[in-house]
Amino acid sequence: MTVSPLLTVKDLSVAFGPERAPIPVVENVSFSVRRGETLALVGESGSGKTLTGKSLLGILPKGARITSGSAVLDDNLGRVDLLSIPLKELRKIRGGRVSMIFQEPMSSLSSLHTIGNQVMEAVLLHNECSGGDAKNRCLETFQNVGFPDPERAFRAYPFELSGGLRQRAMIAMAMVCKPRLMIADEPTTALDVTTQATVLELIKQLQRDNGMSVIMVTHDLGVVANMADNVVVLRKGKVVESGPARPVLMTPGHGYTRKLINAAPEIPENLDARSEPSEDFILHATNLSKTYPGKPVGLGKMSDPVKAVQDVRIELRRGETLAVVGESGSGKSTVAKLMLQAERPDPGASVMFTGQDGKEIDVAALSGSELIKFRRKVQIVFQDPFASLSPRMNVCDILTEPLRVHNIGTGREQRDRAADLMERVGLSADHLQRFPHAFSGGQRQRISIARALALGPELIVCDEPTSALDVSVQAQVLELFKELRDDFNLSYLFISHDLAVVADLADRVAVMWRGRVVEEGPVKALFNNPVHPYTKALMAASPEPDMEKPLDLAAVALGAGEPQSWVEPFGYQGDDAPGLIEVEAGHFVRRAA
Amino acid sequence: MLTYILRRSITMAWTLLAISVLIFAIINLPDGNYLTNQIRELMVTGEEASIAKAKFLLQQYSLDKPLVEQYAIWLGVWPGPNGFSGILQGDFGYSFELDRPVSDIVTESMWFTIGLNLVVVLFVYMTALPLGALAAVRANTWIDYLTSLIGYLGLATPNFLLALVLMYYGNKAVGLPIGGGMAKEFLDEPMSFAKFGSIMLHMIAPVIVIGTAGMAGMTRRLRANLMDELSKPYVTTAEAKGVSPTRTVVKYPLRMALNPFIADIGNLLPQLVSGSVLVSVVMSLPTIGPILLSALRSQDIFLSGFILLFVSALTLVGMLISDLLLAVVDPRIRLAGKSGNQR
Numbered sequence: 003m004t005v006s007p008l009l010t011v012k013d014l015s016v017a018f019g020p021e022r023a024p025i026p027v028v029e030n031v032s033f034s035v036r037r038g039e040t041l042a043l044v045g046e047s048g049s050g051k052t053l054t055g056k057s058l059l060g061i062l063p064k065g066a067r068i069t070s071g072s073a074v075l076d077d078n079l080g081r082v083d084l085l086s087i088p089l090k091e092l093r094k095i096r097g098g099r100v101s102m103i104f105q106e107p108m109s110s111l112s113s114l115h116t117i118g119n120q121v122m123e124a125v126l127l128h129n130e131c132s133g134g135d136a137k138n139r140c141l142e143t144f145q146n147v148g149f150p151d152p153e154r155a156f157r158a159y160p161f162e163l164s165g166g167l168r169q170r171a172m173i174a175m176a177m178v179c180k181p182r183l184m185i186a187d188e189p190t191t192a193l194d195v196t197t198q199a200t201v202l203e204l205i206k207q208l209q210r211d212n213g214m215s216v217i218m219v220t221h222d223l224g225v226v227a228n229m230a231d232n233v234v235v236l237r238k239g240k241v242v243e244s245g246p247a248r249p250v251l252m253t254p255g256h257g258y259t260r261k262l263i264n265a266a267p268e269i270p271e272n273l274d275a276r277s278e279p280s281e282d283f284i285l286h287a288t289n290l291s292k293t294y295p296g297k298p299v300g301l302g303k304m305s306d307p308v309k310a311v312q313d314v315r316i317e318l319r320r321g322e323t324l325a326v327v328g329e330s331g332s333g334k335s336t337v338a339k340l341m342l343q344a345e346r347p348d349p350g351a352s353v354m355f356t357g358q359d360g361k362e363i364d365v366a367a368l369s370g371s372e373l374i375k376f377r378r379k380v381q382i383v384f385q386d387p388f389a390s391l392s393p394r395m396n397v398c399d400i401l402t403e404p405l406r407v408h409n410i411g412t413g414r415e416q417r418d419r420a421a422d423l424m425e426r427v428g429l430s431a432d433h434l435q436r437f438p439h440a441f442s443g444g445q446r447q448r449i450s451i452a453r454a455l456a457l458g459p460e461l462i463v464c465d466e467p468t469s470a471l472d473v474s475v476q477a478q479v480l481e482l483f484k485e486l487r488d489d490f491n492l493s494y495l496f497i498s499h500d501l502a503v504v505a506d507l508a509d510r511v512a513v514m515w516r517g518r519v520v521e522e523g524p525v526k527a528l529f530n531n532p533v534h535p536y537t538k539a540l541m542a543a544s545p546e547p548d549m550e551k552p553l554d555l556a557a558v559a560l561g562a563g564e565p566q567s568w569v570e571p572f573g574y575q576g577d578d579a580p581g582l583i584e585v586e587a588g589h590f591v592r593r594a595a
Numbered sequence: 596m597l598t599y600i601l602r603r604s605i606t607m608a609w610t611l612l613a614i615s616v617l618i619f620a621i622i623n624l625p626d627g628n629y630l631t632n633q634i635r636e637l638m639v640t641g642e643e644a645s646i647a648k649a650k651f652l653l654q655q656y657s658l659d660k661p662l663v664e665q666y667a668i669w670l671g672v673w674p675g676p677n678g679f680s681g682i683l684q685g686d687f688g689y690s691f692e693l694d695r696p697v698s699d700i701v702t703e704s705m706w707f708t709i710g711l712n713l714v715v716v717l718f719v720y721m722t723a724l725p726l727g728a729l730a731a732v733r734a735n736t737w738i739d740y741l742t743s744l745i746g747y748l749g750l751a752t753p754n755f756l757l758a759l760v761l762m763y764y765g766n767k768a769v770g771l772p773i774g775g776g777m778a779k780e781f782l783d784e785p786m787s788f789a790k791f792g793s794i795m796l797h798m799i800a801p802v803i804v805i806g807t808a809g810m811a812g813m814t815r816r817l818r819a820n821l822m823d824e825l826s827k828p829y830v831t832t833a834e835a836k837g838v839s840p841t842r843t844v845v846k847y848p849l850r851m852a853l854n855p856f857i858a859d860i861g862n863l864l865p866q867l868v869s870g871s872v873l874v875s876v877v878m879s880l881p882t883i884g885p886i887l888l889s890a891l892r893s894q895d896i897f898l899s900g901f902i903l904l905f906v907s908a909l910t911l912v913g914m915l916i917s918d919l920l921l922a923v924v925d926p927r928i929r930l931a932g933k934s935g936n937q938r
Contacts, residue, residue, distance in 0.1 A: 010633055041802075059834075059835045060837055061835055063826075063832055064826075090797070093837045093838075093839065094837060095837070096834065096835055096836065096837035097835060097837035097838075098837060098838035101835065101836075102835040104828055104831065104832060104835075105828075108826055108833045109827060109829060110828040110829055110831070111829055111832065112829045112832075112846075112847050112850075113926070114847075114850050114851060114924070114925060114926060114927075115846075115847075123836060123838065124836045124837070127837050127838060128834065128837060159926045159927070159930065161927060172832075175832075175836065270769070285855045312604075544929075593932075
């Protein structure tokens with residue numbers, strides 16, 4: 003006997019635009035979710051995966067509407083078609099029988115109301131109970147989702163919590179009414195990898211305890227491999243492949259699925275050192291620290307100063323790539339700013355830059371015209387290609403601006419250079435007159451890279467240049483970085499939060515944790531023989547699209563906690579960290595001798 | 596919270612002191628003052644007795660002393676001919692033009708001004724809040740267009756014109772009183788229920804006239820803010836929780852959009868005081884505005900100085916109130932720096 007599925011979606015279509023000329027964004031999507039199972043809706047941006055999830059609860063954004071289809075929910079309370087019942091009835095189901103969690107835990111929670119207030123609201127809406135009972139249920143749920151102090155979480159405001167705890171609060175809000183189905187829309191995308199691993203595990207465990215079904219909307223095949231029983235792959239609003247997770251991921255039938263799996267960054271098994279260690283340093287920084295003074299709190303009192311970067315050493319050889327990897331708050335972006343003289347390091351630091359002409363420059367002492375000259379040699383590529391290009395300038399203006407600022411060449415030469423650059427980054431020179439909004443995210447990032455190349459720099463600082471891009475685009479952009487490095491003999495300081503992204507590009511990797519480098523070494527040594535528990539945790543926490551390699555939560559737990567909890571000889575004594583010790587040639591680890 | 600209020604009050608005191616210096620300097624910028632002008636005039640006609648009186652007053656109020664000393668005496672931190680007697684001691688000086696102490700002249704109109712402005716602020720907020728919220732939630736429907744129309748009319752119509760129109764038709768249609776702060780028979784009466792009622796009745800027209808422009812601007816700002824907030828993810832979260840639409844809007848985005856709304860109180864007050872001068876003249880309201888105007892024209896320095904100081908104090912108090920309200924409404928401001936981000 004077959005049990006009917008919890009949710010059966012048939013021929014769901016969603017469209018934008020006017021009634022007469024609808025623009026379809028989801029077309030004839032069908033799938034079903036069985037009790038206690040997890041279904042993953044996978045796709046890149048614009049695939050319609052989020053709209054599919056939202057349409058089930060009738061919370062589509064303005065302008066979007068459901069044009070056809072049914073979604074029958076069949077639980078112990080009866081059968082209903084979520085797409086056709088009146089809004090008033092649907093409202094009773096939202097948050098009660100079907101709940102949803104969102105990507106950005108910060109902006110998805112109101113910062114003017116306490117966590118308790120917002121979670122309790124769901125209880126009071128869907129249950130007839132007193133305030134006291136509701137509060138007890140909240141506290142119980144907080145306990146279940148792993149809040150160390152439920153009472154305190156109840157009174158806290160979202161901005162008082164860390165990202166991981168905020169997402170736990172979101173999950174608590176979705177769980178508190180014991181829903182039969184939870185729709186999770188990229189629940190871990192905004193989180194650090196180690197946090198992501200624990201949150202994914204939490205969802206799994208809650209699912210085991212309550213027998214709830216989950217629809218996981220995600221772009222990350224690694225997450226899919228770890229969570230899903232069934233997979234639906236979406237592309238431009240259409241289902242291209244669906245079925246049980248194992249066959250879809252292991253032996254994908256559709257080319258697009260294969261492409262997605264291949265593009266997912268993976269830590270390679272075998273790595274070769276690309277270059278022989280030379281002594282030709284383009285950038286050599288020692289004793290690098292940055293302390294931000296505390297803010298005044300109350301009368302005459304100051305909060306503790308923030309030590310964003312402590313005693314970091316950067317050695318970047320010419321033509322090499324140094325990757326600085328760390329989670330949010332690790333100080334990696336501050337290091338980048340210090341290199342560019344966008345911030346001044348604390349006294350005692352030395353930042354030496356050696357140009358191709360062999361002259362050594364003390365970057366920290368530069369000012370005025372010297373600094374401007376230095377900036378021609380060092381350029382930056384930013385994370386967000388949507389925010390870092392002015393929407394009011396066309397591409398030609400964007401690419402010639404650095405040349406105009408530095409007064410290089412005539413107008414005609416500048417335009418020719420812009421055309422060259424466009425070709426070089428894989429775009430057509432015919433598009434120079436277009437404005438940034440006419441390009442996709444990946445193309446915009448190519449334009450950012452072309453702009454950085456305009457002045458013929460020797461060093462490019464890349465601040466998370468691919469983290470806002472889809473995986474397939476990310477792979478192409480990383481490939482472009484590699485080509486350019488070899489063609490122009492560029493050196494990169496590559497900032498990233500993702501070890502897998504840098505594995506293929508970097509020569510050396512420095513892993514940072516709260517302002518300190520905990521492990522640094524050649525890429526081969528670091529990936530094949532990670533020593534520090536935090537590095538191991540980072541590697542274990544990054545989910546891979548391989549059913550055979552599930553997340554190793556034990557390793558994550560060992561390294562992701564406070565440094566005092568790290569096993570000997572790695573633990574800190576209070577705020578005092580042990581020194582960096584060379585464990586093998588060029589491979590340094592922060593540990594007691 | 597207590598330290599916050601204390602700290603704010605101290606800053607406020609310093610600001611007020613700085614403003615007093617500025618005011619005193621500015622009212623003394625034009626050559627001479629009411630008395631010296633009068634003496635010059637009297638010289639021509641040669642009325643010895645009057646000249647002697649004016650000169651006596653000049654001495655009495657130390658207007659022959661250097662400016663810095665004059666200021667210190669005016670403030671009450673320096674002994675004048677009558678010992679320490681200045682603003683700090685509650686002696687606001689003497690109006691030479693009206694030949695009465697400043698406190699006598701302004702007391703009544705000061706209270707009327709404060710009262711009128713309070714009612715206007717209440718009116719502005721009570722109308723702008725629902726109108727702005729409705730306009731945002733029902734954006735691009737007839738409700739939105741209607742509030743926009745009212746708003747544009749309010750912004751674009753000159754106040755005195757609106758005052759005349761409202762007085763005429765208000766009186767014709769429902770018998771609203773024309774002009775004045777209260778009915779004549781209550782003028783020098785002690786406060787009573789009937790007098791209060793009369794004042795209220797007389798306030799209706801002025802409040803609408805003075806408040807319309809502020810209300811219109813406020814409605815537009817609230818609409819814009821709220822529309823921004825309505826598309827934020829936390830609104831979707833509330834919807835996904837099953838909260839009803841009205842409750843969603845009122846509890847979440849509306850509260851978020853209130854911040855600039857509250858912060859405007861401080862800005863609103865001085866605008867109302869200076870903006871209502873013309874209206875006060877047209878509607879013959881006993882507010883402080885017309886008195887200030889005539890005092891400035893005749894260089895009656897103590898009177899104008901005090902009124903300017905009073906308006907500044909009103910603004911500062913308004914800003915203090917809006918800051919305190921903000922801290923009450925918004926935990927991010929209340930808790931900022933206290934606990935920081937707990938990671």
